[in-house]
Amino acid sequence: MICDQAIERLPWLLNGSLEAAEREEVQGHLTTCAACREALAETREAWKIFGQHLPSETLIAMAYGEPPEGIDSALAERHLASCPECAAELELARMSRRLEEDDRIATFPVKPSRETGKEYRGWRNAALAAGLAGLVAFSGWFQAAQRSHLVPGLEARNHTIQQEQAKLEAGVKEMRDQMAQLTQPQINTPIPDLHPDEITRGESAEILIPANRAVTLALQPSHETTATERNVALLDESGRTVWQQSGLRLDDTLREFTFTTGLLKPGRYTIQLSTVENGQPVPRERYSIRVQ
Amino acid sequence: MGTDDREMVALFLQGDTEAVGTVDGWISRAAWPYQRRLADHWDDVLQDVRLEVTRLLGQGKFRGESSLRTYLWRVVSHTCLDQIRALKWKWVDLEEVDQPGSGPESVPASSARQEDKDLLLRVLDRVPPDCREMWRMIVAGLSYREMGLRLSVAEGTLRVRVLRCRERAVAARRELLGGPPGNGRNNGVKNSPKRSERANTDDM
Numbered sequence: 001m002i003c004d005q006a007i008e009r010l011p012w013l014l015n016g017s018l019e020a021a022e023r024e025e026v027q028g029h030l031t032t033c034a035a036c037r038e039a040l041a042e043t044r045e046a047w048k049i050f051g052q053h054l055p056s057e058t059l060i061a062m063a064y065g066e067p068p069e070g071i072d073s074a075l076a077e078r079h080l081a082s083c084p085e086c087a088a089e090l091e092l093a094r095m096s097r098r099l100e101e102d103d104r105i106a107t108f109p110v111k112p113s114r115e116t117g118k119e120y121r122g123w124r125n126a127a128l129a130a131g132l133a134g135l136v137a138f139s140g141w142f143q144a145a146q147r148s149h150l151v152p153g154l155e156a157r158n159h160t161i162q163q164e165q166a167k168l169e170a171g172v173k174e175m176r177d178q179m180a181q182l183t184q185p186q187i188n189t190p191i192p193d194l195h196p197d198e199i200t201r202g203e204s205a206e207i208l209i210p211a212n213r214a215v216t217l218a219l220q221p222s223h224e225t226t227a228t229e230r231n232v233a234l235l236d237e238s239g240r241t242v243w244q245q246s247g248l249r250l251d252d253t254l255r256e257f258t259f260t261t262g263l264l265k266p267g268r269y270t271i272q273l274s275t276v277e278n279g280q281p282v283p284r285e286r287y288s289i290r291v292q
Numbered sequence: 293m294g295t296d297d298r299e300m301v302a303l304f305l306q307g308d309t310e311a312v313g314t315v316d317g318w319i320s321r322a323a324w325p326y327q328r329r330l331a332d333h334w335d336d337v338l339q340d341v342r343l344e345v346t347r348l349l350g351q352g353k354f355r356g357e358s359s360l361r362t363y364l365w366r367v368v369s370h371t372c373l374d375q376i377r378a379l380k381w382k383w384v385d386l387e388e389v390d391q392p393g394s395g396p397e398s399v400p401a402s403s404a405r406q407e408d409k410d411l412l413l414r415v416l417d418r419v420p421p422d423c424r425e426m427w428r429m430i431v432a433g434l435s436y437r438e439m440g441l442r443l444s445v446a447e448g449t450l451r452v453r454v455l456r457c458r459e460r461a462v463a464a465r466r467e468l469l470g471g472p473p474g475n476g477r478n479n480g481v482k483n484s485p486k487r488s489e490r491a492n493t494d495d496m
Contacts, residue, residue: 007455008451008452008454008455009436009451011427011430011454011458012430012435012436013384014383014384014430015381015383015384015430015431015432015433015434016383016384016433017433017434017435017436017438018435042458042462043458044383045461045462045465046427046457046458046461046462047383047427047430047431048412049412049415049416049419049461049462049464049465050416050419050423050424050427050428050430050431050457050461051427051431052409052412052413052415052416053377054413055409056369056370056373056374056377057370059373060366060369060370060373063369064366070409070410071409071410071413072410075410075413075414075417076413078417079413079416079417082421082424083424085428089373089376092325092326092329092369092372092373093325093369093373095325096322096323096324096325096326096365096368096369096372097365097369099321099322099324099325100321100322100361100362100365107321107324
């Protein structure tokens with residue numbers, strides 16, 4: 001190792017960060033080179049200069065708002081501006097002074113030592129783990145409880161849905177059967193005469209209509225009227241209008257009603273004819289039928 | 293000195309439980325801001341502070357220029373700051389290298405204890421900030437590889453820059469002491485062409 005190489009490494013020889021082989025080389029060179037030992041002395045001088053800080057008594061005086069003794073105030077201020085270590089230490093001294101001046105400022109307990117800290121961290125980690133395990137267990141229990149509470153309700157709903165689905169499927173099957181019948185020729189369609197109720201009063205006025213077959217009702221109107229416009233309404237047992245048609249002409253075309261298969265559900269119905277006179281509907285004949 | 297403070301000092305030195313408890317409470321509170329910096333040394337430092345307070349009060353150092361509470365507060369801060377500084381990095385002893393006449397003990401003129409701190413601070417004030425920054429890292433114990441990474445500078449360049457900073461600091465000190473400033477380089481070592489070239493290139 002030559003002098004230049006040794007001298008360049010002197011600061012790190014002093015701070016002890018040179019690797020072993022490098023350190024031994026530099027030290028070996030120093031033992032034989034007086035000029036480099038002189039450079040080592042200068043490096044120590046530089047170390048003292050660069051390691052210079054404001055005296056602690058100066059920092060404390062400044063913390064208490066007093067001028068620093070033995071040191072130029074402007075120089076001290078400049079040093080504080082460029083030395084983060086002194087600035088931090090001054091802040092510590094100021095904080096301590098604030099604690100003296102105001103007893104209301106609370107201080108936390110003294111930080112535990114490293115060993116105690118390890119123990120504390122161990123307990124803290126164990127407590128966190130236990131808390132986490134408890135949380136997982138609780139959430140599992142909670143979900144299980146919810147599931148046990150919900151299952152009966154879900155099963156009931158599922159049963160209802162299955163019933164509804166069976167009904168719909170039966171309805172679809174019935175509709176398909178009816179459609180199949182409509183596409184086929186109708187043989188021996190019943191054509192009963194239907195007399196108004198007032199004429200058949202006292203007798204069984206109901207005309208039985210099979211629910212699973214098409215039927216044509218031949219109306220036998222009895223009322224004489226000059227009105228040419230008729231309204232027809234089909235009412236169920238509760239009087240609710242199931243079907244109606246207005247503005248029909250009373251001529252040969254209005255003689256028959258044909259109910260296709262499945263049009264009417266089993267039950268009693270009333271066919272109500274009415275005329276329109278002076279713009280107002282006037283009830284006329286009623287025909288009672290029963291679908292079964 | 294107020295009567296109360298005088299009584300407090302007397303009771304403390306007699307070991308009065310209440311007085312000792314009061315003073316100890318003041319010490320703990322005054323030292324509280326320093327505990328994080330002192331870390332594992334905290335308990336030892338607190339004990340040192342108690343001993344120092346007992347010594348000062350026993351020797352009658354407290355003259356009543358301020359209240360006893362303020363006096364103790366400053367003593368605690370002083371002791372804690374000194375302890376923090378005592379924990380900082382120190383240079384390595386090189387007994388095998390330091391021959392009689394060349395070691396740190398043999399240069400009393402340059403000892404910080406005997407030199408005017410004001411002078412050293414003035415020298416430091418003349419050194420460029422980047423020099424102070426680099427040497428702050430050295431004093432903190434960083435290797436030149438670590439410094440090179442932090443400063444994004446090649447290791448060789450960094451070593452030359454640090455050398456230049458050292459020369460500037462030593463030259464500034466000589467200048468302030470009234471001697472010839474020179475270039476701060478030791479006279480026994482000639483610059484090799486290679487070094488001069490690198491130094492000129494990396495000069496700041």
